[in-house]
Every structure is written in structure tokens, then in C-alpha cells.
Amino acid sequence: MNQESEASFSEELEKQGIDGSLVLGHPSGLFVLFFTEMWERFSFYGMRVLLINFLTSAIISGSPFSGWGWDPVQAGALYGTYAMLLYITPIFGGIVADKYLGYRYAVVVGAAIMTLGHLFMAFDTPLFLYLGLGALVLGTGFFKPNMTSILSEMYKKFPQKKDGAYTIFYMGVNSGAFFGMMLCGYLGEKVGWHWGFGLAGIFMFLGTLQFWFAKPIFGKVGDPPSKELAAEKAAAVNTDLPEDKPNPFTKLDSILIFVMTVLGLGFAFNDPLSKIAGVDLLENFQIGSMAGQNVAILIALVLFLFVVISRLARYTKVVRDRLIAVIIFAFFVVFFWMSFEQGASSLVIFARENVDRSLSGSSLTIFNIINTLLTVVPLALVTYVVVLLTKKTYGKAPLSNVVQFVCFAGVWAVALWMLYNEFTAESSEITVSWFSIMNSFFIITFANFVSKIWDSKYNPPATFKYGLGLIIMAIGFGLLAFGAYGIQDGIKVSMVWLILAYMFHTLGELCLSPVGLSYVSKLVPARMIGFMFGMWYLAIAIGNKLAAIIGGQIEVITKQYSLSTFFLIFTIVPIVAGLLVMMLHPVIKKLMHGVK
The missing domain is CATH 1.20.1250.20 (MFS general substrate transporter like domains)
Incomplete structure (x- = not known):
């Protein structure tokens, strides 16, 4: 993008109340979203990479490396329900944001709930583990759909630049996942589970603050919905489909959707309950040798297919x-x-x-060199982007930049400590x-x-x-x-x-x-x-x-x-x-x- 087109792009952003400062040819707000998503993914994947390992590790009394000694079937049942719900709650979080909270407040609410969830996880007791997973599911429901909604709204009048923006945003997702799994995983396995789960919570909290303090950069993007905006969305049509007509849900549709939702969630919660605690809430559904929860999910599937087919038949x-x-x-x-x-x-x-x-001698040295490059090079590149963003936005969102500095100082400290430990070890696993x-x-x-x-x-x-x-x-x-x-x-x-x-x-x-x-x-x-x-x-x-x-x-x-x-x-x-x-x-x- 040449200087003239950059100036024009910046002016258009300012007209919408968005900070017109450009970083690498994109609005500074994109990089605030990049880092917010990065710290959320750092926390999410940092916790996730430890969860199954922690649950299935041997019980060692009084040791920070003592797991819960579950078998993989039990651990898989709990993790599977957690992962399943992570993709269902965003459906409801998006609706709440659309109608009431607005995207930006929904992100803050979701991030705050997830911070609490990671805090609970750091105690790794049964009560706090379940509370933590529940909070992470609920928080993700508010956070996940609304980050991309803010990005989409910010580029609403610049569709030609949207592909590039999503590519940059996707790099934030993967950068966070990369460093979260590396550093939280290392702390959890080398120092103790509490430390790994706790580090995830710290960066989730800092990422929330960074986003909250960056409010001036976004202007009105992501504000609670106005009546005008709601009317505009309601009137939206697909111009490629002039024959497209509304197909409202019938009363029967609504009843069947409610029943299948109850049965589906019943299966999701009953699976870990029956395998971990021996409590089978759906045992009365049992038919012959088929477990009650399997009967319930089959009924839900049949109802789902009926609703889908009946609705499809009513479309043009x-x-x-x-x-x-x-x-x-x-x-x-x-x-x-x-x-x-x-x-x-x-x-x-x-x-x-x-x-x-297990590594030792020259094989350990080679691994340490590769691991250092894997750690330092991407961290240096992302830090460079932070410097560019700080230069452009410090006057408008100084507190956000201060928090960002604390985040990166912390990541560099943990990363360099990890590399030092590995380089000074005679052998390592x-x-x-x-x-x-x-x-x-x-x-x-x-x-x-x-x-x-x-x-x-x-x-x-x-x-x-x-x-x-x-x-x-x-x-x-x-x-x-x-x-x-x-x-x-x-x-x-x-x-x-x-x-x-x-x-x-x-x-x-x-x-x-x-x-x-x-x-x-x-x-x-x-x-x-x-x-x-x-x-x-x-x-x-x-x-x-x-x-x-x-x-x-x-x-x-x-x-x-x-x-x-x-x-x-x-x-x-x-x-x-x-x-x-x-x-x-x-x-x-x-x-x-x-x-x-």
C-alpha cells in the first residue's frame, strides 16, 4: 500500500471513530485484537495441553507432579464433554452480544469469566477443577464469537482488506497456542501442575486488561446494539437469492429442538458422571444391552434429522x-x-x-539449538509488532501498552529461564x-x-x-x-x-x-x-x-x-x-x- 492510499484508508477509519493509526498497513485495532486473542489462546492451549496429562498421571503423595491417576476412558469422558460444550456455548454468546451487550463488552465479560476459570484450575482439587472447566466453557461462549465479530465490523467498509486482516488475526491465534503449550506445558511438567495452570490464568488476566484499556482505539465498534442496527440486520437478504423467503420455526420445531437439546446435554454430562462418579442419570433409558445415554443420543439424532428434513422441505x-x-x-x-x-x-x-x-550429549545439544530458534525467533518477531503498535497508540491507550509490556517481559523471562535450564542440563527428557x-x-x-x-x-x-x-x-x-x-x-x-x-x-x-x-x-x-x-x-x-x-x-x-x-x-x-x-x-x- 502506497503512502497516498494509506492516508486515504486512515482518513476513512477516523470518520468511523476508529483510530486511524496504521501498523503494517492495517488499523492498530486489529493488532489489539491480535494480542487479545493471542493471550486467550495462550491460556486456553496452555491449560489444555496439561489437562489429560495431569488427569492420567500417577498419584504421588505430596509431590507437585502428582496427578489424579484416572484411566484414559475417564479422562477422555471429561475432556470430551468440556471440548463439546466449548463449541456450543458460543452460539448463545453471540446471540446475547447481538441483542444486548455488544461485542466489546461480551469479550470483556467472557475474558473475565475465563480468568476466574484458570484461577480455579490452579488449585487442581476436584471442586475447583470442575468449577474452572465450567467457567472456561461459559467464558468462551462470550469471548469466541465476538472477537471475530469486532474484526468483521471494523472492516465492514473495507472488504478488500478483510482477507489480509483475518490472516494476521489467525497468526495471533497460533502464536498464542504455540507459546502457551510450550511455556505452560514446561512449567507444569518440570516444576508442578499448579504452576502450569497458574501461568495460563495470569496471562488470561493480563490479556483482559490489555483489551479493556484499549477502548479508545475502537471508537464505537462493538458497542451495544442500537435500534437502527437491529433493524438493518433483520432486513438483511441474500441478493443472490431473490426467491429466498422466511421459514419461521413452527411450534413443533421448537418443541423438538428443546427435547433434542435436553437429551444431547444429558448425554454430554452423563458420560463423565457415569464413568468417573458411577452416577448414571439416564439408566432408565437403557434398552437391552444398550446404555441409557446411548439410547438418549440416538433419539436426539433421530429428532434432529426429522427437524432438518422437515425444514428443508419448506425452502425453495x-x-x-x-x-x-x-x-x-x-x-x-x-x-x-x-x-x-x-x-x-x-x-x-x-x-x-x-x-x-530422553536426550543427552550431542542429541541434547542439537535439540536445544532447534528449541532456542523455535522459541526466540517467533517471540522476537511478535515483540517487534508490539513495538510498532506501542509507537502508534501510546498516546491514545497508554495503560493498554503498559500491560502489553508486562506480558512480553513475563513471556521472555519464562522462555529464557526454560532455555537456560535445558542448556545447563547434562541430560533431559x-x-x-x-x-x-x-x-x-x-x-x-x-x-x-x-x-x-x-x-x-x-x-x-x-x-x-x-x-x-x-x-x-x-x-x-x-x-x-x-x-x-x-x-x-x-x-x-x-x-x-x-x-x-x-x-x-x-x-x-x-x-x-x-x-x-x-x-x-x-x-x-x-x-x-x-x-x-x-x-x-x-x-x-x-x-x-x-x-x-x-x-x-x-x-x-x-x-x-x-x-x-x-x-x-x-x-x-x-x-x-x-x-x-x-x-x-x-x-x-x-x-x-x-x-x-
Whole structure:
């Protein structure tokens, strides 16, 4: 962007009451959102990478490394419900923000609740763990949907710059995940669980303050909704669909949605209750040998299909066909996340129990050099952005910049302490959490390359992107199955297999994940966007729950068959799903009615 166009862009921002200071060609407000999201993801992933490890670690009386000694089935049941609810509460948080709070206040409320949740987690007692997870679910419901809503509103009059803005924002997500898993994971595994959970809470609190003090930068963006804005949204139509007509929910629709919601949530809560506490709230639903909670979720699924089919029948042909295309995409998303999210459950246990993580001598030196570059280079780049932002905004939001300085001083201190400890050790065991940072690292490494392919003449249709995403991810599990083939008790796998698996999982994610939401926005009428995004997140929630349930079976399947067999499940199922969605290309292309 040349100086003249930058000046014009800055003037347009000022007319909207937004700070016109530009950082790397974008409004300073974008980078406030970048860092707010970064610290939230730092906290979220820093806690997440420790949770399954903590729950399944051995009980060591009086030790800061004492876990709860749960088996993977119990840990998977709790984590699965937590992950599932994380994708459901944003549906309601977005509605509350749209109608009452406004996006900015919703973000602050969500961040404050999450800060409280992380504080609870630091005590790692049963009561506080459950309170903490509950607060994180509730807080995420307010925070997650409204950060992107602020960004979208800020760029409302600059659609040509929105793609670049989302790319920068996505880097904030991955930077936070990278440093959170690295530093919280290191503290948790090397010093004590309290420290890892506590560090996540500290940065969530500082990130909240940083965003709150930056209010002058945003002007009226994200303010509570006015009557005029509400009327404008209500009148929104899809100009591509002149025949699109309202299809209000009938009384029967509403009743069935209520019943299926109760049954679905009943399953979600009953699963950990029955496996951890032995309390089965749905035992009266049992039919023969089928558990009551499984009967309940099957009934909910049947009701869901009935409501979807009956509503689709009431739409005009073009709208109906395009909605069917979205539903097909959502169906295959379940298989992707069911496999991909093993990174939060079974792969944590695999890394701890079955991967050779011990290093000494020259191998330790090489690892320390690589780890230093992985830590210092991205941290230096992000710090440079902080300096640029501070130069532009210190006069308007000084307190926000002071908090940001404290945040980065803290991260640098913990990172340098970690590196010093590893360089001065004669031998070391790589933390389990270190492998989880590979996903964020490979996203940052390959995201630009993949996006260039999508922008070129080689850009494949959506069905092939989905198929490639599923198949490429499956290759990662195939490598793990090969690496674990024939190993016996006491023998461990080289860490190379796990690193390669994460690389293929990430490439699969880059093929599939960004495409989904894009096609929802293209195929769905404007007035239904919120509802269909809710459907999309519901599919991801189901995938997360299935991932935890199946991942919790790692020890059971390994004992009955082999570790290689366990990984083959996540190799074969996604490959079959990937081939199937590619074979459906002619059908889905017809259903999309010209949408590219």
C-alpha cells in the first residue's frame, strides 16, 4: 500500500471513530485484537495441553507432579464433554452480544469469566477443577464469537482488506497456542501442575486488561446494539437469492429442538458422571444391552434429522439445495475433528508412555539449538509488532501498552529461564507438551504456501479440498501405525514419527478447516448465517466428543490388539471419508448452484 492510499484508508477509519493509526498497513485495532486473542489462546492451549496429562498421571503423595491417576476412558469422558460444550456455548454468546451487550463488552465479560476459570484450575482439587472447566466453557461462549465479530465490523467498509486482516488475526491465534503449550506445558511438567495452570490464568488476566484499556482505539465498534442496527440486520437478504423467503420455526420445531437439546446435554454430562462418579442419570433409558445415554443420543439424532428434513422441505429449491450442500460438508467435518483432536487426548498419552523423549550429549545439544530458534525467533518477531503498535497508540491507550509490556517481559523471562535450564542440563527428557507445539509451528510455516495454491490456477473445488484434508491427515496416523508396528512393552518409538504425524495433521487442517466457514457464508442466506454457523459448530462439537471417547480407548485397544491397530482406525476412517466426499463432487457441485 502506497503512502497516498494509506492516508486515504486512515482518513476513512477516523470518520468511523476508529483510530486511524496504521501498523503494517492495517488499523492498530486489529493488532489489539491480535494480542487479545493471542493471550486467550495462550491460556486456553496452555491449560489444555496439561489437562489429560495431569488427569492420567500417577498419584504421588505430596509431590507437585502428582496427578489424579484416572484411566484414559475417564479422562477422555471429561475432556470430551468440556471440548463439546466449548463449541456450543458460543452460539448463545453471540446471540446475547447481538441483542444486548455488544461485542466489546461480551469479550470483556467472557475474558473475565475465563480468568476466574484458570484461577480455579490452579488449585487442581476436584471442586475447583470442575468449577474452572465450567467457567472456561461459559467464558468462551462470550469471548469466541465476538472477537471475530469486532474484526468483521471494523472492516465492514473495507472488504478488500478483510482477507489480509483475518490472516494476521489467525497468526495471533497460533502464536498464542504455540507459546502457551510450550511455556505452560514446561512449567507444569518440570516444576508442578499448579504452576502450569497458574501461568495460563495470569496471562488470561493480563490479556483482559490489555483489551479493556484499549477502548479508545475502537471508537464505537462493538458497542451495544442500537435500534437502527437491529433493524438493518433483520432486513438483511441474500441478493443472490431473490426467491429466498422466511421459514419461521413452527411450534413443533421448537418443541423438538428443546427435547433434542435436553437429551444431547444429558448425554454430554452423563458420560463423565457415569464413568468417573458411577452416577448414571439416564439408566432408565437403557434398552437391552444398550446404555441409557446411548439410547438418549440416538433419539436426539433421530429428532434432529426429522427437524432438518422437515425444514428443508419448506425452502425453495435453490436455498434447499445449498443448505443440503452445507449439511454434507458438516457431516464430513465430524470425521476430520474426530481424528484430528486426538492431539488433545490419545497423542498426549502416546507421547508420555510410548515415545522415547530422553536426550543427552550431542542429541541434547542439537535439540536445544532447534528449541532456542523455535522459541526466540517467533517471540522476537511478535515483540517487534508490539513495538510498532506501542509507537502508534501510546498516546491514545497508554495503560493498554503498559500491560502489553508486562506480558512480553513475563513471556521472555519464562522462555529464557526454560532455555537456560535445558542448556545447563547434562541430560533431559523432552516434555510431553513440547510435541503439541508442532501443530502451531507447521501452521505458521505452511499457511502462506497453501493459501497461494488456493489463489492459483491449481485451486481445487471444495469437495477435493475436503478429501485432501482428510486423506493427508490420515497419512499422519498411518505413519504412527507404521512406527508403532510390532513394538513390545518397554520399547519406545522414535519421536520422529510423532513430529511427522503432526506435520501431516497440520497440512490436512490447512486444506479443510479454513474452507468450511467460507462456504457456509457463501451458500447460506444472510438472515440464516448465525443459525447455520451454529449447525457447523455443532458438527465440530460432535467431532470433539467422539475424538475424546475413542481416544480414551487407547489402552483398551492396545491391550486387546496393538497400538498400531489403534492408529489404523484414524488412518482408514478418514481415508474412506475423504474418497467418498471427492466422489460426491458432481452431486455437491449441482447442489451449490454456481457458487464457487
